[in-house]
Amino acid sequence: xxxxxxxxxxxxxxxxxxxxxxxxxxxxxxxxxxxxxxxxxxxxxxxxxxxxxxxxxxxxxxxxxxxxxxxxxxxxxxxxxxxxxxxxxxxxxxxxxxxxxxxxxxxxxxxxxxxxxxxxxxxxxxxxxxxxxxxxxxxxxxxxxxxxxxxxxxxxxxxxxxxxxxxxxxxxxxxxxxxxxxxxxxxxxxxxxxxxxxxxxxxxxxxxxxxxxxxxxxxxxxxxxxxxxxxxxx
Amino acid sequence: xxxxxxxxxxxxxxxxxxxxxxxxxxxxxxxxxxxxxxxxxxxxxxxxxxxxxxxxxxxxxxxxxxxxxxxxxxxxxxxxxxxxxxxxxxxxxxxxxxxxxx
Numbered sequence: 637x638x639x640x641x642x643x644x645x646x647x648x649x650x651x652x653x654x655x656x657x658x659x660x661x662x663x664x665x666x667x668x669x670x671x672x673x674x675x676x677x678x679x680x681x682x683x684x685x686x687x688x689x690x691x692x693x694x695x696x697x698x699x700x701x702x703x704x705x706x707x708x709x710x711x712x713x714x715x716x717x718x719x720x721x722x723x724x725x726x727x728x729x730x731x732x733x734x735x736x737x738x739x740x741x742x743x744x745x746x747x748x749x750x751x752x753x754x755x756x757x758x759x760x761x762x763x764x765x766x767x768x769x770x771x772x773x774x775x776x777x778x779x780x781x782x783x784x785x786x787x788x789x790x791x792x793x794x795x796x797x798x799x800x801x802x803x804x805x806x807x808x809x810x811x812x813x814x815x816x817x818x819x820x821x822x823x824x825x826x827x828x829x830x831x832x833x834x835x836x837x838x839x840x841x842x843x844x845x846x847x848x849x850x851x852x853x854x855x856x857x858x859x860x861x862x863x864x865x866x867x868x869x870x
Numbered sequence: 871x872x873x874x875x876x877x878x879x880x881x882x883x884x885x886x887x888x889x890x891x892x893x894x895x896x897x898x899x900x901x902x903x904x905x906x907x908x909x910x911x912x913x914x915x916x917x918x919x920x921x922x923x924x925x926x927x928x929x930x931x932x933x934x935x936x937x938x939x940x941x942x943x944x945x946x947x948x949x950x951x952x953x954x955x956x957x958x959x960x961x962x963x964x965x966x967x968x969x970x971x972x
Contacts, residue, residue, distance in 0.1 A: 659874045663882045670886050670909055674893030679901050686905050689886075693912050700879065702919045702931050705938075709915075712938055717908065717945050724949045725901060728956050747895035751888045758884035762917070766877030766924075794928075798935065801928045806936075813939045820943035827950035 658699050666692035679730050683721050690714040703794045879920040886913035900952055900962045904945075911941050 669689040673682045690713045697706035790797055802810050886909060893906030915934045922930025952962060959966050 653873075655874050659878065663878075666882065667885055667889070670889040673902075673905060673909060674889060674897060679899055679905075682902050682905055686908065689909065690912065693886075693916055696879070696882075696916060697919055700919050700923045702922065702934075705915075705919060705931055705934055708935065708938055712942055713908075713912070717942060720945055720949055721901070721905065724953060728953065728962070730899065730901060730956075730962055744896045747892050751892035751895070754891065755884055755888040758887065759881045762884060763877035763880035766880060767875050772873035772875050794931075797928045798931050801932050802935070806932050809936060813936060816940065816943050820946045824946045824950040827947070827954055 655699055658695065662692045662695040662699070665689075666696070679725050680722065683718060683725060686721075687714050687718050690718065701790060701794065704798050876920055876924050880917055883913045883917040883920065886910075886916065889913075898963050898965060900955070900964050903964060904948055904952070908941065908945070911937060 666689055669685040669692065672685045673689065676682050676685065690709060694706045694709040694714070697703075697709055890906040890909035890913060893909065894903050897903050897906065915937055918930040918934040918937070920930075922928060922934070955967060956962055
């Protein structure tokens with residue numbers, strides 16, 4: 637696994653013209669798919685473009701010599717998380733939004749303008765000092781102030797380097813994440829469980845003792861309800 | 871032309887973060903808003919990994935790894951909540967859940 641990943645992003649790429657092209661292609665794909673996620677009306681289309689976005693970001697991780705995280709990005713994000721998203725989208729049968737949010741008048745314009753302002757601030761403060769040609773990570777064999785040390789740190793492979801740090805310095809946070817994952821799985825089970833009431837209709841897991849004026853969705857009526865909802869929103 | 875200044879990665883990360891933020895602000899569907907949050911988390915991860923490369927150690931990558939793990943847990947719970955909300959209200963519009971009691 638390690639050697640395959642190392643071959644996928646050989647160290648010669650870093651600091652070379654190849655890195656430039658990889659960056660440009662991946663960045664264009666990432667930005668275009670990211671904008672499409674918020675522009676497209678159908679949630680399933682948005683989810684599929686988000687998968688493309690995750691893949692483009694994984695390519696960037698590999699270009700940044702983080703091969704382990706590139707693999708994790710594809711397996712966890714593009715694999716597990718997006719499958720969960722698509723599963724829920726298709727399970728619920730969510731139709732497209734009729735319109736973007738305009739409950740507050742001018743919300744869209746304000747959001748875009750404030751977003752642009754934030755972008756200017758972030759680029760100016762975070763990226764500004766590193767935009768010049770002297771901020772290029774030197775190619776293998778050359779020396780420079782930036783990016784020194786990652787070559788040596790990656791000597792035994794990126795996975796080994798990250799793993800060593802994970803099981804020594806960051807061992808307790810790592811153990812805490814295991815507890816977090818177990819709690820999350822149990823929480824999802826509890827939230828997803830339906831309490832059987834006396835008749836065939838299932839009640840939501842919460843608000844069990846409430847009078848029956850909310851929508852109780854059983855397996856039989858859900859298709860009907862979703863259809864009705866879709867007609868209503870369109 | 872050789873190599874990419876690290877600022878470009880940070881600028882891309884900032885652009886992706888802004889995209890996600892604008893998406894959260896202008897979309898109505900809770901699921902799409904949730905996806906935009908994932909977009910923002912990814913942007914932050916990209917910045918962390920860029921910094922990890924600039925500083926020449928793995929600490930940023932480890933933090934990014936933790937972000938991915940927490941995001942996975944968060945997605946599990948969040949989607950379970952969304953499914954429950956959909957069972958309760960019959961829609962995923964963010965404007966619909968405006969009462970504390972059903």
